[in-house]
Amino acid sequence: MDGQRVTDVVLLACGSFNPITNMHLRMFELARDHLEDTGHYKVVKGIISPVGDGYKKKGLIEACHRLEMARLSTENSDWITVDSWEGLQPEWVETAKVIRHHYAELLAAEKSNDDVDTVNYVKKRRIEESSQHTRRDGPQLLFLCGADVLESFGVPNLWKQEDIDEIVGHYGLVCITRSGSNPNKFIHKSDVLWKNRKNIHVVYEWVTNEISATHVRQSLRRGRSVKYLMPDNVLNYTREHGLYSAESEQKNADVVLAPLQKYLGSSSS
Amino acid sequence: MATHRVPLVLLACGSFNPITNQHMRLFELARDHMHSTGQYQVVGGIVSPVSDGYGKQGLVLAKHRIAMAKLALQSSNWVTVDEWESQQPDWTETAVTMRYHYGCVLKEYEQSTGTHSGPGGNTAPLSSPSPQVKLLCGADFLETFRIPGLWQDDHVEEVAGRFGLVCVSRGGLEPERAVHASDTLSRHRHNIFLVREWVRNETSATEVRRALRRDLSVKYLIPDAVVEYIQRHKLYTQDSEGINKDTVLRPLAKHAVKSLDD
Numbered sequence: 001m002d003g004q005r006v007t008d009v010v011l012l013a014c015g016s017f018n019p020i021t022n023m024h025l026r027m028f029e030l031a032r033d034h035l036e037d038t039g040h041y042k043v044v045k046g047i048i049s050p051v052g053d054g055y056k057k058k059g060l061i062e063a064c065h066r067l068e069m070a071r072l073s074t075e076n077s078d079w080i081t082v083d084s085w086e087g088l089q090p091e092w093v094e095t096a097k098v099i100r101h102h103y104a105e106l107l108a109a110e111k112s113n114d115d116v117d118t119v120n121y122v123k124k125r126r127i128e129e130s131s132q133h134t135r136r137d138g139p140q141l142l143f144l145c146g147a148d149v150l151e152s153f154g155v156p157n158l159w160k161q162e163d164i165d166e167i168v169g170h171y172g173l174v175c176i177t178r179s180g181s182n183p184n185k186f187i188h189k190s191d192v193l194w195k196n197r198k199n200i201h202v203v204y205e206w207v208t209n210e211i212s213a214t215h216v217r218q219s220l221r222r223g224r225s226v227k228y229l230m231p232d233n234v235l236n237y238t239r240e241h242g243l244y245s246a247e248s249e250q251k252n253a254d255v256v257l258a259p260l261q262k263y264l265g266s267s268s269s
Numbered sequence: 270m271a272t273h274r275v276p277l278v279l280l281a282c283g284s285f286n287p288i289t290n291q292h293m294r295l296f297e298l299a300r301d302h303m304h305s306t307g308q309y310q311v312v313g314g315i316v317s318p319v320s321d322g323y324g325k326q327g328l329v330l331a332k333h334r335i336a337m338a339k340l341a342l343q344s345s346n347w348v349t350v351d352e353w354e355s356q357q358p359d360w361t362e363t364a365v366t367m368r369y370h371y372g373c374v375l376k377e378y379e380q381s382t383g384t385h386s387g388p389g390g391n392t393a394p395l396s397s398p399s400p401q402v403k404l405l406c407g408a409d410f411l412e413t414f415r416i417p418g419l420w421q422d423d424h425v426e427e428v429a430g431r432f433g434l435v436c437v438s439r440g441g442l443e444p445e446r447a448v449h450a451s452d453t454l455s456r457h458r459h460n461i462f463l464v465r466e467w468v469r470n471e472t473s474a475t476e477v478r479r480a481l482r483r484d485l486s487v488k489y490l491i492p493d494a495v496v497e498y499i500q501r502h503k504l505y506t507q508d509s510e511g512i513n514k515d516t517v518l519r520p521l522a523k524h525a526v527k528s529l530d531d
Contacts, residue, residue, distance in 0.1 A: 022290065022489040029486035076493050179469065207490075208471040215468050225297035228290040229468075232344050 008139040010045045014095050017050040020070045021230045023211040028080050031174045034203040046080035054092035056258050059249040063087040072233040092258035096163035103141045142172045147181035157263040172199035179208045220244040274310035276400035278374050282363050285318040288338045289491045291472040296348050299405050299435045302464040314348035322360040324516040329504050331355035340494040360519035364424040367432050371402045408438035411447040418524040425453045433460035439469050481505040
């Protein structure tokens with residue numbers, strides 16, 4: 001009979017990070033504490049993957065800035081990193097694809113670790129084996145998000161059904177609650193989520209923390225202080241580059257969000 | 270162009286056990302708000318950690334609380350930590366602390382504007398208003414005025430009337446209600462500035478201590494340097510939370526003795 005099997009976990013957070021805030025970073029810390037508290041997991045890495053400019057969200061500033069701010073914010077973290085693959089793609093990439101990409105990288109790293117028998121860092125090497133080839137004891141990639149993202153699964157034409165199936169069925173999700181949301185209720189109401197409820201880890205943030213990037217941008221536009229809502233080096237960066245103005249908030253104002261454009265536009269599923 | 274804004278220093282008294290990002294946010298929010306009234310120019314901020322004599326449960330040594338506050342405020346160019354209150358032999362009433370700091374601010378102001386004739390100094394502009402010190406606090410602080418035995422009536426009058434309060438609330442109407450519920454505060458409502466923080470952030474030192482006791486992460490709730498300090502000195506454990514468990518809070522004890530003397 002096997003004893004307490006501890007699975008390595010990598011947390012992947014996708015989002016605008018426009019800009020990154022202490023709340024985003026807290027999500028990682030909360031998720032890690034929660035998972036490790038179960039005794040079944042060891043969180044070995046966190047990845048922040050800012051969305052590309054092709055997402056066309058209103059007010060979304062250039063990926064290069066968002067990536068750099070995210071990088072600055074993780075300078076003092078020994079386990080959270082930033083990955084630019086998604087952000088630098090010319091077109092918007094579905095979340096499921098991003099997850100697949102990172103999972104493949106994770107497996108490649110594992111394989112190269114086996115090969116050289118060292119506890120070394122990620123070697124980017126593409127392997128042809130598809131991600132269905134999961135090992136039971138292998139590392140898991142969990143999608144980290146806020147309850148608002150989970151509930152966005154219900155927004156028509158925002159997500160492909162098969163992508164949701166894949167994310168919760170094959171990979172798994174860690175969802176941090178936010179005030180005003182009830183993730184368990186949402187899971188209950190969705191058949192696919194409920195079926196995969198064992199793969200959905202709901203983490204309660206007992207200490208309400210509503211810092212949102214939207215609020216931060218608004219404060220910056222109004223010349224209000226956002227010090228202590230994000231790391232100082234990120235704040236300095238926004239000042240140096242004059243980011244977030246009334247003008248920047250109007251970016252993509254007349255454009256349809258990429259996923260909606262894609263799914264509404266396509267005639268076949 | 271002469272500015273007629275009143276120079277203002279914001280003074281925050283409290284346990285700071287430990288200092289958190291939320292404490293520091295109070296200063297930032299208050300400054301923005303007071304500037305936006307058009308009447309004030311915030312020229313400084315002071316964090317004044319309470320002395321060990323306060324006797325609050327779980328209160329770790331002042332030297333640690335001061336060290337942590339200093340680390341936290343390293344990156345601030347206008348808020349500083351002051352040790353005077355923590356160095357007094359007995360717990361000091363807030364009004365007394367305010368008087369002290371007001372005295373310092375006034376003296377500094379008089380020296381820098383050359384109100385007394387100095388060598389080759391500029392004559393102070395006649396319309397330059399005198400500086401003020403106001404108490405910076407959260408909405409929960411206003412509620413404490415109602416606790417029997419905690420505040421002397423004449424002190425509430427002094428703090429609210431003579432000096433003034435800047436009270437930052439995290440959403441909700443509690444501060445207006447607290448002002449309304451007290452005759453003294455109501456009378457001085459024009460000297461009580463209520464700042465609404467729309468972003469609800471319930472980070473509190475109590476929650477931070479709780480997380481630390483449970484070995485949970487507090488990163489991004491308090492500055493990294495403070496996290497390191499806490500780890501290095503092994504502060505905030507089950508034991509530390511038991512400090513002063515059987516002690517009466519000093520202001521209550523002091524007031525009880527006073528009334529016995531009457």
